[in-house]
Amino acid sequence: MNSNSCFPAPLVRAVNGPPWLGLSVLLLAGFVTIFDLFVVNVAIPSMQAGLDASFAQIGFIVAGYELAFGVLLITGGRLGDLFGRCRMFIVGMAGFTAASALCGLAPGAGLLIGARVLQGLAAALLFPQVYASIRVNFDGQDSRRAFGLLGMVLGLAAIAGQVLGGWLVHADLFGLGWRSIFLINVPIGLFAIAAARYIPESRASQRPALDWTGVGLVSAGLALLLVPLIEGPGQGWPAWSLWSLAVAVVLLALFHRQQERQRMAGGWPLVDMRLLAQRRFALGAMLVLLVYSTSSSFFLCFALLVQTGLGLDPFMAGSLFAPCSVGFVLASLAAPRLVARWGTRAIVWGSLVYAVSIGLLIAQVQAAGPELAPTRLIPVLVVVGAGQGLIMTPLLNLVLGFVDEAQAGMASGVISTVQQVGAALGVAAVGLLFSTALAAVDGAAAQAGQYVTAFVAGMLYNLGAALLACVLLLMLARTQRLAD
CATH class of the missing domain: 4.10.860 (DNA Excision Repair, Uvrb; Chain A)
Structure with missing residues (x-):
């Protein structure tokens, strides 16, 4: 591994120990890419009114980013292996920043869809370099801490997409309305490009043609x-x-x-299929798919319940995720220490906490019915967030730790792709259950009651996926014991 800076010679910096300053830049990049996956949800009504966009166009504004992001993640990871992960980080961040500016300035829905696709393509170049750079530059306990911080940041980005995004749209800063959710990426992107000098360059030892x-x-x-x-x-x-x-x-x-x-x-x-034939990596990839499918679908279900069903404005609806973020942060900070002490068993217990908390949330919403007061959900939302932190935070380090350093970029691209496929799968499954339940409810019922019923139906997927994740984690723990 070449551990020089990816900038020209005058800016080369000696690296003593793990590059924690470089990690902060990687975490910032991870945050903005995931933030942009979720932030559009709270701005949909404002976009539709401001652009006179159809429902189909709004759907593609949301999905265009996800689609482009998911499709090129494996290629993005391999490009980092070949041409240098820091170099591709800078290329991806530059493209992401430019595309964000185009999104914020788009005069119509068609141009915004095109800019969102470009934004997703740039994110696909950028995001795998975050995983791979951490994998090759951190070892042992440092690796657990680094991936713990990454998991925490990615989870917070999803929550911030609802909370901060709702505030930006509601505040209407400088009269920008929904455009501010994209334009805020421009100064962040420029800062990340300038600070990329602190990320050590690395690439695969051999550089074959793509x-x-x-x-x-x-x-x-x-x-x-x-x-x-x-x-x-x-x-x-x-x-x-x-x-x-x-x-x-x-x-x-x-x-x-x-x-x-x-x-x-x-x-x-592009992908060594023997990687997927490794039992532990394959089980880990399935776990990533399940866990991240529950995260995306939970945010969708809850946003529909409190905004459309209960009539809260975007900022108030987004603020309900703040308690969830408190639980997530506290659990994320504790997770690396718990895993260091108890190994995979700590993640197993985290998955049980997550599954039980989802079950409790479903039960509380169903019991309250149309009279549901959203603030009464705060205690269980804290536990849901804690469960996510206990399982999501250490999971990435666990799975990527199963592969050799030479395969870091390839494995990172695969796992990043699995995350996006999982997110789409979860949204599809929950969307089907939610819409079916909504259509089956008596039209004379109150809107709040209709959405409570639909929320309970949609969240049954999350409960099933969380329980299945518990089973797979038990299998993975047993496989690790046999390997040791």
Whole structure:
């Protein structure tokens, strides 16, 4: 590993020990990319009114970023391996900053959709470098602390997308309205680019040419997978969405076969499929998919309940996530120490706390019914946040710790992609349950009652996924004991 700065010689800095200052820059980048996944949700009414946008256009404003982000994550991770992770970090951040400015200045819905796609593509170049740079620059307890901080920051970014985003839209700073949620990225991005000198450069020891056939197959396959998962539920799963899923399966199977042939021929595949054949890494990837699917779908369900169902404004609705963030931060700070002492068992207990808290939240909402007072949910929301912190924070370090340093970029791209697929899967599953329950409720019922019923139905997916995560973590803990 080359541990020089990615800037020219005059700015080279000797690195003594883990680069904690560089970590702060990586965490900032991770925050803004995840923040932009969630912040648009609270600005939808303002955008629709300001741009005279249709519901379909609003859907693509939300989904365009997620789609572009998810599709190119594996390629972004590999580009970091080949050309340098710090260098690709700067390229990705520059693109993300420019695209954010275009989003904030877009005069119409069509241009905003295009800018959101560009923003997602830039984030896909940027985000895997965060994981991979931490993986190669931190070891042992330092690695657990670094990934613990990353997990905490990513969780806070999701919550801040609701709270800070709601405040920005509500405050209407300088008369910018919803545009401020994008323009705030510009000074942050410029600062991150200037501070990137503190991130040590690293790349894979060997630098083969990029497998463009693999890039084409996996990008097309993931696009055809994510588009129907994001758009299908809202349109009632039309025929095109089912055909798209079928073609996606075929293309991803062809990608697997092509990658294996590339490896057997002595080439350098985009993804070494032996990585996915490793039992511990495969179980870890499934855990990431499940856990992150519950996070995204929870925010969606709760936002619909309190905004549309109970009539709260964006800032008040977003502020209800603040107690959740308190629990998340406290648990995230404790998680690395708990894992250092108890190993994977600490994450198992965290998953149990998470599953039980979701069950309690469902029970409390159902018992209150249309008379639900959102502030009475604060205690259980604190526990939900704590459960997320106990499982999400150490999970990334656990899974990426199963791979060699030389595969860090590849594994980071795979895990980042799994996160986005999981998020889309969770939103699709919850959206289907939520909309079905909403349609089944008697039209004469009060709106609050309708949304309470739909919330309970949608959150059943989260409860099932959290319980399944407990089972997989027990299997993973047993596998680790056998390996040791």
